[in-house]
Amino acid sequence: MATVPNDHIIRILDSAIRVAPLQVEDNWRLQQVEAALSLVHLSGEKVVKIGEVFRSEVEKGIHEQPSSLQMENTYIPELPDGTEEGLFLALDLGGTNFRMILLELEHGKLIREEVKHYHIGEDMRIGCGEKLFDYLAECVSDFVKEQNLTGTTLPLGFTFSFPMIQKALDIGILVTWTKSFNCPSVVGRDAVQMLREAIHRRGDTHVEVVAVLNDTTGTLVQGAVLDSRTAIGLILGTGSNACYLERADKVQHWEVQRHGEKQVIIDIEWGAFGDNGVLDFVKTDYDRQVDQNSLIKNSFTFEKYISGKYMGEIVRVILQKLVKDGVVFNGKASEKLLTSGAFTTSFVSLIEQDTVDGVGNNTKDILDKLGLTSDEDDIEIVKYICEVVSNRAALLVSVCLAVLLKRMDRADVTIAVDGSLFKHHPRLKTWMNKYIKLLAPGKKFRLLLAEDGSGKGAGLVAAIALKLQKRFQET
Ligand code: GLC
Numbered sequence: 001m002a003t004v005p006n007d008h009i010i011r012i013l014d015s016a017i018r019v020a021p022l023q024v025e026d027n028w029r030l031q032q033v034e035a036a037l038s039l040v041h042l043s044g045e046k047v048v049k050i051g052e053v054f055r056s057e058v059e060k061g062i063h064e065q066p067s068s069l070q071m072e073n074t075y076i077p078e079l080p081d082g083t084e085e086g087l088f089l090a091l092d093l094g095g096t097n098f099r100m101i102l103l104e105l106e107h108g109k110l111i112r113e114e115v116k117h118y119h120i121g122e123d124m125r126i127g128c129g130e131k132l133f134d135y136l137a138e139c140v141s142d143f144v145k146e147q148n149l150t151g152t153t154l155p156l157g158f159t160f161s162f163p164m165i166q167k168a169l170d171i172g173i174l175v176t177w178t179k180s181f182n183c184p185s186v187v188g189r190d191a192v193q194m195l196r197e198a199i200h201r202r203g204d205t206h207v208e209v210v211a212v213l214n215d216t217t218g219t220l221v222q223g224a225v226l227d228s229r230t231a232i233g234l235i236l237g238t239g240s241n242a243c244y245l246e247r248a249d250k251v252q253h254w255e256v257q258r259h260g261e262k263q264v265i266i267d268i269e270w271g272a273f274g275d276n277g278v279l280d281f282v283k284t285d286y287d288r289q290v291d292q293n294s295l296i297k298n299s300f301t302f303e304k305y306i307s308g309k310y311m312g313e314i315v316r317v318i319l320q321k322l323v324k325d326g327v328v329f330n331g332k333a334s335e336k337l338l339t340s341g342a343f344t345t346s347f348v349s350l351i352e353q354d355t356v357d358g359v360g361n362n363t364k365d366i367l368d369k370l371g372l373t374s375d376e377d378d379i380e381i382v383k384y385i386c387e388v389v390s391n392r393a394a395l396l397v398s399v400c401l402a403v404l405l406k407r408m409d410r411a412d413v414t415i416a417v418d419g420s421l422f423k424h425h426p427r428l429k430t431w432m433n434k435y436i437k438l439l440a441p442g443k444k445f446r447l448l449l450a451e452d453g454s455g456k457g458a459g460l461v462a463a464i465a466l467k468l469q470k471r472f473q474e475t
Contacts, residue, residue: 006048012438013044019391020355022384024377032327033381036318037388039284042395046282051399051439053278054270058407062266064252068276068301070269073253074217074243075169077261079224080460082108083467089154089207090458091140091195093120094161094179094215095238098136100143103459108225110456116143126295129186129194137198144205153206155466157458160191161215161239163269167255169465172212178271178300179239179309211458211465214267215418216243218457221265223416223450225460230414232404233265233453236397236428237419239300240307243267244404259472270400271303282396289317293340306393308345308421314389316343319382328378334371342370349424351386356426394431401432402439413443416450423449 019041024030042050054069061071090101097117104112118139124132144150162181164172172191177183186194192212199207220233220243231245248261273279279301290304290313291297304310319337322328329337336342347366354360363382367374374382405413422428429447436445450457 009438009441010044010048013047013435016434016438017042017044017047017391017395019384019387022380024380026377029327029377029381032325033322033384036322036325036327037385040286040318040388040392042282042392047395047399047439050279050282050396051403054273054400055403055407057273057278058268058403061268062246062250062252066276068272068274068278070163070165070175070267070272071253072164072166072267072269073251073255074166074213074265074267075256076213076217076221076265076461076464077248077259077263077468078464079221079228079230080108080464084108084460084463086463086466087149087152087154088459088462089140089144089156090159090455090462091136091156092159092161092215092454092458093136094159094454098139099455100139101455101459102143102147102149103456105459105463110459113456114147115455116146125181125183127183129183129189130198132183132186133194133198134201136195137202140199140207141202141205144207150205153208155210155462156207157218157460157462157465158192158195158209158212159215159218159454159458160212161235161241161454162191163272164191164212164214166212166267169211169256169468170209176299177296178303180295182295210469211461213458213461214241214243215454215457216241217265217267218455218461219416219418219450219453220245220457221460221464222453222457223414223448225456226416226450227414227448229412230416230448230450231408231410232401232413232415233450234397234401234415234417234422235419236307236417236422238307238309239271240303240397240419240421241267241269241271242400242404244408246408271300271307273400274301275299286314286317286321290314293317302396306396308419310345311389311393311421312343312345312348313341315348315382315385316340318385318389319343322381328381329372329374332373336370337372345421346424348386348390349421349426351383352390353426355383355387390425390428391431394428395435398432398435399439401445402436402443405436405440405443405445411444413445414448415445416448416453418450418453423451
């Protein structure tokens, strides 16, 4: 296929990514808002450059050269093939809640699913690692008892949605915490081992942790059950990350014996893209401020541009600046507007809904709830900021997905997606479809919602792990 020259793509992008102009009565306010947002808008040229930088970081990461992308081998060399059978547990840890799930598979199909949500308070998320894992084991035990399965040996797939160095399918050394967790004593340790030890300390169940996986991996695997063309897994939720099927011969980091694998899932950990400075040309003062307000500073640069934990916060710091300059809310902030985290990404989705519908009171209601007195222009400005920030996220995600599609060289790829941001934002998907098409011309793809990949996928990965164990023992 002939490649489309970059300047052509840049020209098309520049006209395609333009958001609807801000409509306000007061020209001074208009100019102030545009000046404040000038660096948040991405030009076609910048987008193409981001793609080039991402491609180079992917290449370096896979060759184990210094890169902000981990490109971690997950040791999952195959997708479900309809032979998965039996009872499996899944433990899904990543957000502020975690879940225990019991899955029963018959011929690869889910015939029964029991789910229980457990809350993890801040003292658990930010504190002593042993305490966290003891609590996880307590919940495992509670769930198994509730299901009347204490005497049964149960394989468990552990979805641990944090960056790990994987030494095998059941070894995951935590690199750093992200999102809302920070238990420093776990960093550098094997999360599987810690969970196993905590389960054994209790000694009241027969649960065996057979695999550890990332939520993107679970999403890809679950996506493959829904659509066999699935070859990319994407999470756009509290955090953001993607994984994809790579040719095994291209993968250098492989710590266990190879068994003639043809492909393997690679967890990119793209949240950390740019942590080495390669994305500094995208960074605005607002992004710096969001990073400074975050739990773990100077890390997960890309995630802080695009994901649910941070998008609302970007809007909040922009608004804070505009209040200071007297451009919005008559120059008066409220206590909530000055509180980090108070403007959530769910607000951004609701405000975007007003823009998409052309009517609606979400924006006004949210500003009232935040204790802000707003006029018509304020409302338009807030809607515009949400649009610009959301649009930037859509572009950033799309350009990376386009690079993957080009790299994978498959005729047709389904991208399995999960995550609250993707599900609730009213037009992220539409933008992504449009931008990916422009950035990867001629590539056939679709975005498929694969709900609960981190839960169902964990059960499926546990089943694959058992199949592999059996096969390798026989050979
Ligand atoms: C964070 C984690 C990553 C996970 C993503 C989505 O980026 O580091 O492992 O996949 O969040 O939950």
